[in-house]
Amino acid sequence: MSGVATLPATGARWRLALGTGLLCALGLLVVVALLSLRIGSVGIATRDAIDALFNYDPNSYNQTVVRSLRLPRTIIGLGVGSALAVAGAMMQATTRNPLADPSILGVNSGAAFAIVNAIFFFGLTHPYQYVWFAFLGAGIASALVYSIASAGRGGATPVKLALAGAVVTALLGSWITALLLLDEQTLDTVRFWLAGSIAGRPIEVFWMVLPFMATGLVGGLLLARQLNVMNLGEDTARALGMHTGRLRLVSALLVVLMTGAAVSAAGPIGFVGLAVPHIVRVFTGPDYRWILAYCIVVGPLLLLSADIAGRVITRPAELQVGIVTAMCGAPFLIAIARQRRVASL
Numbered sequence: 001m002s003g004v005a006t007l008p009a010t011g012a013r014w015r016l017a018l019g020t021g022l023l024c025a026l027g028l029l030v031v032v033a034l035l036s037l038r039i040g041s042v043g044i045a046t047r048d049a050i051d052a053l054f055n056y057d058p059n060s061y062n063q064t065v066v067r068s069l070r071l072p073r074t075i076i077g078l079g080v081g082s083a084l085a086v087a088g089a090m091m092q093a094t095t096r097n098p099l100a101d102p103s104i105l106g107v108n109s110g111a112a113f114a115i116v117n118a119i120f121f122f123g124l125t126h127p128y129q130y131v132w133f134a135f136l137g138a139g140i141a142s143a144l145v146y147s148i149a150s151a152g153r154g155g156a157t158p159v160k161l162a163l164a165g166a167v168v169t170a171l172l173g174s175w176i177t178a179l180l181l182l183d184e185q186t187l188d189t190v191r192f193w194l195a196g197s198i199a200g201r202p203i204e205v206f207w208m209v210l211p212f213m214a215t216g217l218v219g220g221l222l223l224a225r226q227l228n229v230m231n232l233g234e235d236t237a238r239a240l241g242m243h244t245g246r247l248r249l250v251s252a253l254l255v256v257l258m259t260g261a262a263v264s265a266a267g268p269i270g271f272v273g274l275a276v277p278h279i280v281r282v283f284t285g286p287d288y289r290w291i292l293a294y295c296i297v298v299g300p301l302l303l304l305s306a307d308i309a310g311r312v313i314t315r316p317a318e319l320q321v322g323i324v325t326a327m328c329g330a331p332f333l334i335a336i337a338r339q340r341r342v343a344s345l
Contacts (some may be wrong), residue, residue, distance in 0.1 A: 018283070018284060018290050021283055021294075022290075022293060022294060022297065025294065025297045025298055025301065026297050028301060029078075029297055029300060029301045029304075032301055032304045032305055032308070033074050033078070033300075033304060034046065034049060034050075035304075035308055036070065036073065036074040036077065036304050036307065036308055037049040037052070037053075037066050037070045037071065037074060039308050039311055039312065040065075040070065040311050040318075041311070041315065041316040041317075041318070042062070042065055044062050044065065044066055044070075045062070048060065048062040048063055048066065049066050051063055052064075052066035052067050052071070053066075053071070069200075071203070072201060072202060072203040072205075072206065073198050073199055073200075073201065073307070074304065075203065075206050076198045076201050076203075076205065076206045076265055076266060077198045077266075077300055077303050077304045077307055077321075078300040078304070079206055079209070079210065079213050079261075079262075079265070079300075080198060080262045080265055080266045080269065080300075080303060081272060081299035081300030081301070081302060081303030081304065082213070082217060082295070082296045082297075082299045082300050083213045083216060083217065083258035083259070083261060083262040083299075084102060084258070084259070084262050084269060084272040084273045084276075084299060084303070085272055085273060085276035085277065085295035085296070085298060085299025085300075085302075086216065086217055086220045086258060086292055086295045086296060086299065087102050087107075087216065087254075087255045087258040087259050087262075087273050088100065088101045088102060088272065088273020088274055088276060088277050088295075089220075089273075089276070089277040089280075089288070089291050089292055089295050090220050090223075090227065090251050090254065090255055090292075091105065091251075091255055091273070092277055093227040093230060093231060093251075093288055094227070094230060094247065094248045094251045094252070095161060096230075096231070097161050097162070098278070098336060099161070099162045099274070099333070099336060100161065100274075101270070101271065101273040101274035102138075102255070102259045102262075102270075102273045103169075103268065103269075103270030103271060103273065103274070104162060104165050104166075104169075104270075104274060104333075105142070105145050105161060105162075105164075105165035106141040106142070106144070106145045106164075106165040106168035106169045106172070107138045107141055107142050107255065107256070107259045108138075108259065108263055108268035108269075108270060109141060109168065109169040109172040109173060109268065110137040110138045110139070110140055110141020110142065110144075110168070110172060111134040111135075111137045111138040111141070111259060111260050111263035111264070111268065112134075112137070112172070112176060112194060112263060112267070112268045113137050113141070113172040113175060113176055114130075114133040114134055114136050114137025114138075114140075115130045115133055115134050115137065115190070115263070115264070116176045116179055116180070116186065116190055116194075117133070117179065118130040118133040119186050119189055119190060120179045120182075120183055120186045125189060128204075128205075128208045130264065131208065131209060131212075131260065131261065131264040134260035134261070134263050134264045135212075135256055135257065135260035137260075138255075138256045138259050138260045138263070139252075139253075139256045139260075141168055141172065142252060142255070142256060144168055145161065145164045145165050145168050146161070146164075148160075148164040148167065148168070149161040149163075149164040176194070192267075192320065193266075193267040194267055194268065195267065195320040195322050195323055196266060196267040196268055196269035196270070196320055196321055196322015196323070196325070196326075197266060197267055197320040197321055197322060198265075198266045198303075198307060198321055199307075199318065199320070199321075201265060201266070205264075205265050206265065208264075209261035209262075209264055209265050210261075212257045212258070212260065212261035213257075213258055213261045213262070215254070215257055216254045216255070216257040216258035216261070217258070217296060219250070219254045220251075220254055220258075220292050221289075221292055221293070223247065223250065223251060223254075224288045224289040224291075224292050225288075225289065226242060226247050227247075227251075227288040227292075228286070228287060228288050228289070229242055230242070230244065230247060231286055231288065266321075266322075267322060268322065269303070269321060269322045269325055270322065270325060270326050270329060271325045271326060271328070271329025271330075271332065271333065272299055272302060272303055272325055272329075274329060274332070274333060274336075275302065275328075275329055275332050276295055276298050276299045276302055277291060277295060278332075278336065279298060279302075280294040280295055280298055302325075303321060303325070306321050306324040306325050306328065307321040307324070309324055310323070310324045
C-alpha cells in the first residue's frame with residue numbers, strides 16, 4: 001500500500017517542481033526584459049525604465065527613449081521568441097526529428113523569399129502589407145521540403161529532412177540574393193530585416209501579428225496531449241485511435257502561422273526554435289504539456305538575451321539579434337548532429 005500511495009505523491013512533487021521552475025523562468029524573463037529596456041547605446045537607469053512604463057514623463061529624454069524605441073523592441077522580442085520556440089518544439093514532435101527548426105527546414109527561408117518577392121515586384125514596404133506573403137511562402141517551403149524528403153526509401157527521415165531543408169534554403173537564398181543585386185531599393189528596404197532584427201520596429205507591427213502568434217501558441221498548447229501520444233511512435237499513436245495525418249496537418253498550419261508572423265515582424269531569426277526545445281527538455285522531460293509551456297517563456301528569454309548581447313558586444317553600434325543567435329546556435333546544432341541517436345532515427 002505504501003508503494004502505491006507514493007506514486008501520486010511523487011507525481012505531485014514533480015508537477016510542483018516543474019511549476020516552480022516555470023515561475024522562476026518567468027521571473028528571470030522579467031529581469032531580462034527590464035535589462036532590455038535599460039541597456040543600449042544610451043544607458044538608462046532602472047528608475048527611469050520603470051517610470052517610463054508606469055509614470056511616463058514625456059519631457060524626460062531617457063523615458064522617451066524607453067517608450068518609443070526599447071519598449072516596442074522588447075515586446076516584439078517577447079512575441080517572436082515564444083512563437084519560434086513553440087514552432088520548433090511542435091516541428092520536432094510531429095516529425096520526430098531532433099533537428100527540426102523553422103530555419104533548418106526552410107520555413108524561415110520560404111517566408112523571407114515570399115516577402116522579398118513582394119517588395120521587389122509589388123513595392124510593398126510595411127509588414128501589414130506583406131504578412132500574407134510570409135504565410136504563403138512558409139507554407140509552400142514546408143510542403144516542398146517534406147515532399148523532397150519523403151521521396152525514395154525510408155520516407156522523411158530526420159537526415160533527409162535536414163538535407164532537403166538545406167537544399168531548399170540554399171535555392172531560395174540564391175533567388176533572394178539575385179533580386180537584391182538587381183534592385184538597390186529592395187536591398188535598402190530589407191537588408192537589416194534579412195539579418196534578423198527586432199530593432200526599429202514600431203509597436204503597430206506587434207499588434208498586427210499578435211493574433212496569428214496567439215492562435216499558434218494557444219493551438220499548440222491544446223495539442224500538447226496529442227503530441228505526447230505522437231512521441232510514442234506512429235504505430236502506437238494509430239493503435240490508440242489518433243489520426244496522425246490530421247495532427248500533422250493542423251500542427252503544420254499552426255507552425256506556418258507562428259513562423260510567418262515572426263518572420264514578418266523580425267526577419268528570419270534562426271536557431272531559437274532548435275535550441276530552446278532541447279534546453280527545455282533537460283528540465284521537463286518528454287511531456288509536451290510542460291515543454292510548450294516552458295518554450296513560451298524560455299524562447300523570449302533566449303532571444304532578448306541575444307539581443308542584449310548584440311548591443312553590448314559592438315557598443316556603441318549594435319549587432320542584429322539574428323547574427324548573435326546564428327553564432328551561438330551553430331555550435332549547438334553541431335553538438336546535436338553528432339549524437340548517435342539522431343542518425344539512427
